[in-house]
Amino acid sequence: MHQRNLGPFPVSAIGLGCMNLSHAYGVPPAPEAAEKVLLRALDLGVTHFDTAALYGFGANETLVGRVLSPYRSRFTLASKCGMTGVDGKRVIDGRPETIKRTCDEALARLRTDVIDLYYLHRWDKKVPIEDSMGAMAELVAAGKIRAVGLSEVSADTLRRAHAVHPVAAVQTEYSLWTRNAEIAVLDACRELGAAFVAFSPVARGYLADAFHTVEDVAAFDAKDIRRAMPRFQGDNLVANLKLLDDYRARAREAGCTPAQLALAWLLAQGGHVLPIPGTTRIDHLEENLAAADLKLDPTLLARAGELVSQRTVTGPRYNAPTQTEIDTEEF
Template sequence: MQKRKLGQQGLEASALGLGCMGMSEFYGQGDEVESIATIHRSLELGINFIDTADMYGPFTNEILVGKAIRERRDEVILATKFGNVRGPNGEFLGIRGDAEYVRQACDASLSRLGVDHIDLYYQHRVDPKVPIEETINAMAELVKAGKVRYLGMSEAAPATIRRAHAVHPISVLQTEYSLWSRDSEEAILPTVRELGIGYVAYSPLGRGFLTGQIKSIEDLPADDYRHNSPRFSGENFQRNLDLVSEVERMAQEKGCSAAQLALAWVLAQGNDLVPIPGSKRRRNLEDNAGALNVELTAEDLQRIDRILPPGAAAGERYAAPQMQALNG
């Protein structure tokens, strides 16, 4: 398995990660047995970068991941997040980044995961009510205490990243990045590269759309949150489907799946970047892993740029309330 360095503090992970969110929520019914088998298969393939968050489930995804890695902790680069506050019934209670909450959230995650340290601890969303310096100082205390090894941020604006990095080195920024979400190319990617911060791309398959396996909104489970996603709604769905058809056509010519082509494109954007596609099943994980064997020529990359240039996708990344929490 190829390895990539993320940041300048010593963090190194597999070139491809595994996002675990969908195992517990948002993408229809989960299957714990298959999910754990998928995590184990990931480790067998050398994909050791496992991503979760306290809000997924809520709370149950960390428990599931902890159960899966219990006997294999030393093989895993474990990443989790705090900041999106949820109640016991799943209600969303806003964003918190105050020092007291940072400490509470970390201890709760350590308990649920059943581990004594977190390799990469992210602020999931920036709290506009709390100076970023307070949040990062509290996170830095966790590093000093040995509870956390490296610090990360998610969906933060360039100016906020700079302020945070001045307090304590940030190893990773995690933000959505894929063939149909290229917003970060304008300012965020240049900023993190200037500062020597690694980049983790979540939803590198466009929430599954770029796999070519979703042909109709009816293909999604009734309780799937994508029913409320702008890019899966109304006329946007067909417009985006037309774009994906072009990706499928090119993938067929390359002898790979559409998912593999989409992931290979993300991987080709730099060795400081790691995509973390979510997989609930082993067969999808294994297909995604095949992206590491797909070589894209300069001509291939130019063709992909013509098919899906920045801004090509129809619709916003999230519904309006969630969009307000981005680029904080």
């Protein structure tokens, strides 16, 4: 597996986002199936596993800890605080005392003495970013975490946080159909020497040949988070589905799958970009990781980038209430 730097850690160029083994896209797989995905990823050379306290309200950290803790020296472990489940509800809380408490809880669930990269999952806008970063810096000093990351922040917030303590990585949605990072954060990360971790790199299945029709999307599980996302609704969905025939044709021309084309495009956006696709299936895992070996014509990648972009995709990525919770720049 090719490697890139995740802050101070050399890791596999493509990591594994563990979220959907416990959370977000309907009924998660059985624990035995999830365990097989994690172990197969490790066997294939993945050395970057990404989880969070939010995912399954602790269930994902518990899963990752149970399955992977015997192999702890073989991979870089990333998790997140600042957005967790409280009494069955999602809560954003960036107060220093909460960050420190949830770190201790995460360490116990993950069965480890230290988390390599610990992100502030969301900036709690009621708390100055400097205060939240101060707590993260104290966790580094205490030896409970090795490096600090931020998720869904603007370039301005990144720089304010970096002035308190070095930021090793920023994690934000980035794919052909979500380009907000290109406004400022991608360049800010390069300037500050931070990695950029791209979550939802295959556009929540849109670029992975996971569905083809309005009816396919209508069949999503009732608890699937995509049901609340405007791009998967009404006229927006109809317009976005029309892009896929040409996109699949570009993948065939490249001699790869649609998901591999999406991942190869991301890897070509800069050496500091690290995609973390998630999956519940071993065949999809193997398909995704093979994208790191592709050598595609830059002209073909550029054409894919013109076909699916912020100019051609219809609808915002989040609904209005969720949009208020993030700090990323918007077109």
